[in-house]
Amino acid sequence: MAEYDLSKTLIPYLDRHLSFPLLAHLVETGVFPADEVQVAQYELAKGTNMFDYAVSLFQQIYPNQEVPKEFEEKRVNAVSTHERLEHEAQAVLDVITIPDVAQALRQDKNQNLQYLKDNFNLTLEQITALYNFGKFQYSYGNYSGAADYLYHFRVLSTDPDLTISAHWGKLASDILTGKWEVALEELNSLREAIDSRTPAPFASVSSSANNNTPAVDPALSQLHSRTWLVHWSLFVYFNHDQGRALLLETFLSPAYLNTIQTSCPWILRYVAAAAIITSPTPTSKSSSVPQSSRVKNAVREVVKVIQMENYQYEDPVTAFLMQLHVEFDFESAQKELQKAEKVVLDDFFLGQFHDEFLESARCLVSEAYCRIHQRIDIGDLSDRLNLPRAEGEKWIVNLIRETRMGQDAKIDLEKNLIQISRPPQPVYQSVIEKTRGLAIRTQALGAAIARSGAAAAQANVSTSVQVQSVEPVAAVV
Template identity: 65%
Template sequence: MATYDLTQRMIPYLDRHLALPLLAHVSELSIFPAKQLQEAQYELARRTNMVDYSVSLFEQLHPSDEVPEEFGSKRSNVETTNERLQKEAQVVLDVIENPEVAQALRQDKMQNLNYLREKHNLTHEEINALYHFGQFQYTYGNYSGAAQFLYHFLVLSTDPELNLSAQWGKLASDILSGDWQTAKDELDRLREAIDNRSTSLVPAASAGVGIDSASSTALAQLQGRTWYLHWSLFVYFNHPEGRHALLEVFLSPAYLNTIQTSCPWILRYLAAAAVISRKTATSGRIRHAVKEVVRVVQMENYQYHDPITDFLKMLFIDFDFEAAQKELGEAEKLIENDFFLQNFKDEFLDNARYFISEAYCRIHRQIDIADLSARLNLSRSEGEKWIVNLIRDTRMGADAKIDLSRNIIVIDKPHAPVYQSVIERTRGLSFRTQALGVAMQRRAMGEAVQRGGGGDRRPRGDRGDRGAADREREQQQEHLVPPAPAAVEVA
């Protein structure tokens, strides 16, 4: 399944520390040469301050070689720098952890800074020490410590650039610490910052790995949202309500446009979340997310597709059940190997089979159970149990009956009479026609008034009489025809 692996596409949009778990996962699948993966892991790790981890990767790559001396000097430098930064940060911590100071702090950051400067002689540079120490903690793998110091920094700092960088760093720290609720809260705050800011929105550490920062507001937001989409996958596929939040965010116009423009491969996770969320949907938007996703999949099929997106396309656009069955089998293998989706295989397959059954029953009145079981990639006995549970637990039970003598399902759904359908479709036609006529007449009258306004100027009394006559004529028309809806009038 190396063909559908997205690791190489996603790593340029991830921090080094976030990329390491993806490489570790891929190395367990044996879909790429082991030595190449070890070299990639080593190249990522050696540029961090995780000296011991880098040494272990070097020894795996070169078991017969001695460890370079540079690691020893780097270790001593890391220890020295850590002690220095810790002392600088401890000065601020000793102040803000004082109960009296904590009670005196307010929501207004400027007021807090003035208070700390006047009462405790804390300067901006000393407060920035929290940021530098948190960042250093992150570089050598102490993610929980990094999250703590960056949190204190964000509470006090008013520097917009450092605050944005600290938000990215705290999000990464929460992700790598496995604190998913805190990570989701931080993700929401970061999204607000991206949508409301016009400066460079990607992490400062990304300059050598990802896309360059841009001066244009639109391009800067596009970059920030692209990074956001990739980082958010860690949260959305680990938080209990993450799939619903993913659909809400990814289907919003700004982020959907980002997916279509910068990273169409994210459609895999959007499509998977739409399928997985069928049973647990809490809003109409989530319940009907599959329809929106199918529309996007159809538009973007020319630049990205995989078995998951092809499954939706074959089922809901082409109505090719044999092809959908084949793609579902391929999607099962893909999900087993995907870093983010591997824990959702059973949920995906169960909901995908429901969609197949629903679509198949919608266009057939008699269905052979054995044939439907084969289309669901189930054995005959498993298919019978699954179909019985489906009919019992869903709204199909009112229309579907099982004929055990012929081993078929009979769909007896009453169809509305043709004349009733015609009445329903044409019920509002007369009203809409009248409303459109009134709107056109009002627009014509408005244009006539505008043309007349630039000509001869009539006396005030004449203008008043003319306005009264116009109002009287409009009132008579409103008595005859209902007023047009606002949407029609604007159009």
């Protein structure tokens, strides 16, 4: 199943430390030759301060060669750097951990900085030592220590760029230490920070152009940040208890759905898998957290997106939903489900949900099959579900008895048939549902047009200001 493995596609959007678990998983699954994966691990480790790990990988790959001397030189430099950064950071940490100082700090970072400067002669440059030491600890694998220092820096720093960088480092550290509740809070905080970074006004863009410095498109920068956040968030959403529902809430929102469609359509595998996993089954446990309409109707929404993006991405997971809900080809859906089962089992993020995925997928097939047919041979439906006849009969009978299908279906065990007697849906009800959907989409489109109109008007005003300020100069010339 190497052709469906996404590791090579995902790793360019991950920090090198986050890539190590994916490569370790490839060694376990055997999707790629182990020696090739070890070479990739070594190339990643060389760029970190985890010298012992890099040396062990080098010895495994090249058993007859001498370890390069550069590793020992880097180790000596790293020890001296560690001592220096620790001394600088500890001077700041000793001040901010004083109980009276901790109580005196407020929400206003500028006020806190002025307080520390007046009372303890701490400057912004000294506070940056927390960031430098946290980043260095992260580089040699002390993720819990890195998280602590980056958190303290982020609370005090007024530098927006370094604060965002500390956000990313803190999120990666929480992921690598397996603190999923804390990681989810950090993920939400980082997403709010990225979403709130509105495009810069026209004046700032023109001023950077006048200074002969390349102007960065704010919208493009925000798109890149969201693309990276989508990939990093997979670690959190597929390990947190409520992660699959939260993934659907985030990824199906307009901003992030547009990001996926524009920059990373392969993420549709995980959106589709999450939609299938969260769909109700007879064996699923009732969640104490109420689901939103977006999560409840996730399969329907995901199918629409998959249908639109089918030209640029397709795999057995997305193809299964396409064949089932668009083509209504149950034979093809059966074949795609067989391949999707293997894809999910080998996938780093989806492997632990293999059984849930398969159970939910079979429920979707059964519901769609029973919606179309009135008389169903239980043995034939068992084949559609990739189940042995005896096991399939038990599974189907249990499904009908424990779901809403039991209201419309009757089981004839003598003839091994299911009789569906579903009353036809009134025409006016169908019209009401379609009209409601059109009304919601029209409202969303109107709001988007209003926002774009307001942005264009602001741009025109800024342009006119620039022109008026230039005209007197031109007249003098």
